[in-house]
Amino acid sequence: MRKALILPTKYVQGEDELLNLGYFVSTFGKTALLIATSDDVERIQSQLEVTARKFDVSFIEGGFNGEVTREETKRLQTIAQREQTDCIIGLGGGKAIDASKVVAEGESLIIVPTIAAQDAPTSHSAVLYHADGSFDDYAYFKQSPSVVLVDTKVVAKAPTRFLVAGMGDALSTYFEARATHNSYSRVNASLPMGSREGKTPPAIGTYAALAMAELCWENLQEDGLNAKIACDANLTTEALNKIVETNILLSGLGFESGGLAAAHAIHNGMTVLEGTHHYLHGEKVAFATLAQLVLENAESDELNTVMDFMYSVGLPLTLADLGVNNFTFEDALKIAEIASIPEESIHSMPFPIVIEEVASAIVVADKIGQNFKNSRMK
Template sequence: MRKHLLAPGAYVQGDGVIATGESFGTLQGTTAFVLGGETALSMTESDLHLGLESAGVDVAAIEPGVDSCTFDRIESLVDDATAAAADTIIGVGGGVALDTSKAVADALDAELVTVPTIASTDAPCSSVSVVYDEEGNFDGYVHRDRDPDLVLADTGVIVRAPTRFLRYGMGDAFATRFEAEAVARSNEVTHAGAHSTGAALTLARSTFDNLLSYGESALAANERTAVTPAFERIVETNTLLSGLGFESGGLAAAHAFGKGFSKTDADAQHGLLIAFSTIAQLVLEDRDPDILESALDVYHTLGLDRRLTDLGINDGAVETVAKNACSKDTTMSNEPVTVSPERAAAALRTADELIAQY
C-alpha cells in the first residue's frame, strides 16, 4: 500500500515575518513577480520589498487587482511574468489571488510563494487552483505538481482582517478531521493519489482539537486586533493543518455536500456551507452520539451555526443538493457507507433539525 504526504516546502508564521529576510531564506530564485488583490498588496507591499531585498530577491513587477481566477487572467499574468523574466511567483491575498499564483507558477515551472492576508481558507498550502469563468461559474482545476515552496503567514497582517474571515476558515477546518477519518475507514486514496499516512490523520484530528480549545479565544482576539497565542494557533489550524489534512488525509461527504450546494442558489460562504455539511456527514455515517454532540457544541460556540434557510436553501432544494452531492465528480464515494441521494437528503434534513434543537 503506497502512502503519500503532501506539504509545502516551508511554512513560516508570525507577527511581522513578511518584512524579514530570514523568512525568505529557503528561496532559490532571484527575480520575483508579485500578484494579488488591491487591499492585500496595499497592506503588505512595503514589507515585501523589505523582506525580499534583505533576502537578495529582486521584485521585477507587481500586479495588483487580481480579483478573479480565470484561464484568460492566468494566461495574461503568465505573459507578464515571462516578460519580467521572473523565476519566483508570489501570490498575496485570499483564495482567488493565491489560486491564480499557483496556476501561473505551474505554467512557468517557477518557484511559488503564497502570502495569505486572511485565514479563511486552506488554499495557501495546497497545490490545486480552482478556476472560474467570467460569470463566476466553475471552469476547471489546475494541479501544480507540488505544494507551494514557501507559505508566509504574517499574523500581524491577518489579524487586521474582519473576524468573519477567521470564522469562515474555521468552518472549512471543522470538516478536516471527519473527512480524513472517513477516507481512512473506507481505505480510499487521497488527493495525492495514494493512501493517507498516520501523520496526515493525526494532523487532521488536531484541527478539531484546536478549534475546540482555542477557537473562541481566537475570535475574541481578532475582534480586538490582538495577536495572541490562541489566534496564532487558529491561523495555523485554518491554514497549515487544514491544508495538510485535506490534501493528504482526503475529502469525503462534507465537501461533496459543498459541491451539491454550489449547484443551487445557496447564498453563503464556503466555510459556512462546509461546516453545516460536516454535521450532515456525521449523521450520514451514524457516528457515535458523543462525537456528534461535541461537533454540535463546537459548531455553535464558534458562531458557525446556520440552518438550511440561513444558507438560502428551502426544503425543496434539498433534493437537488443531495443529488448533485452524490454525482460521480464529487468525493462522496470516499465515504465508508453506501450513500444514495435519498440517504443524503435525509442526512441534510436531520442535520438541520439537530442544529435547530441544539
C-alpha cells in the same frame, strides 16, 4: 499498501514575517509576479516596500479580479511570461492563492495568506470556478508551494469573520480524513500535475496525516473561541497563533494527505444556490460537515459537540445562515447530484452513495441546526 504524504517545502509563521518575503524571492531570483487584489496589496504595501529594498527584489503586480477562472489565470500567466519573472507570489485569500498555483504550475511558488480563512495555502491543488462563482473543476500540480509565509500580525488585523471561516474549513478536516481512512480511499497526494486520474498507482493517507487532522479538531475545541476573541481585538496571542497554524498548516496537510469526503463535495454542490455565493468557503464547509455527519449517522454526542463549537464561534448551523431561504427537497437534490458525480470526494465515504440519501442528509442537517439554535435561544 501504498501511502503518500505531501508537504510544502517551507512553512514559516510569526509576527512581521512579511518583512522577510524579499529573502524568499531572492532565493529564486530578482523579480516576482504578485497575484493579489488591490485591496490586499494596499493593506501590506509598506511591508512590501521595506522587504523589496532590504533584499533588492522587485514585485510586479499582476492584479487579480477575485475569481479563479481559466481566463483570469491565463491572463496572469501571460504577464509572468512577458515579464520573465523568477517566481510567483499568491497573496491574500484562498482565491488569489489558488490562482497563483494555476499560474505557477508547481514551480517557484510563494504563498502569503493575509487571512486564515481556509486550508488552501499548503496544498498542491486548486479549485477553478466559472465567472458566476459556480464550481468548474479541480487542478493538481506536481508539488506543493515552495514557501508558505504567514504574518500573524496581518492575520490578526483582518476581520474576525475570516478566521472563523478558516475554523469551519478546519472543522471538516478530521471528519473527512476519518471517513477516508475507514474506506481506504485514495487521497490527493497520489495525483500528479494536471491529472484527476493519475499516472501512478493510487495511494491512501498516512497515519501522520490522520493524526494532524485529529489535532485540528482538538485545537479548535481548546482554543477556537479564545482565538476569535483575540482577533476581535486585533491582537496576537498564543491561542490565535495556534488556530492560525491549525487553519492553515494542520488542516492543509490533514485534508490533502488525509483525504476529503462528503463535506467538501456537498460544499461544491451548494455553489448552485445563488444565496451561498456571498458566503465564505469555510462557512459553507462547516454546514456541509453537519450534513456529512448526518449522512454517516454520527453519534448524537459527537454531533452536539460539533454544533456546540460552531455556535460558540459563530459558524453557520443552517442554510438560512448561508442566505438560503425557502429551501426545498428539489434544491437538495440539485446539490446532491453535483456532490455525487463520479469524480467527487463524497465517494470516499465508507459506504455506497445514493443521491436521494445525500439530499435527505442536507435537509435533515438544516432542521437539526434549526432545532439546536432554537434550544440555545430559549
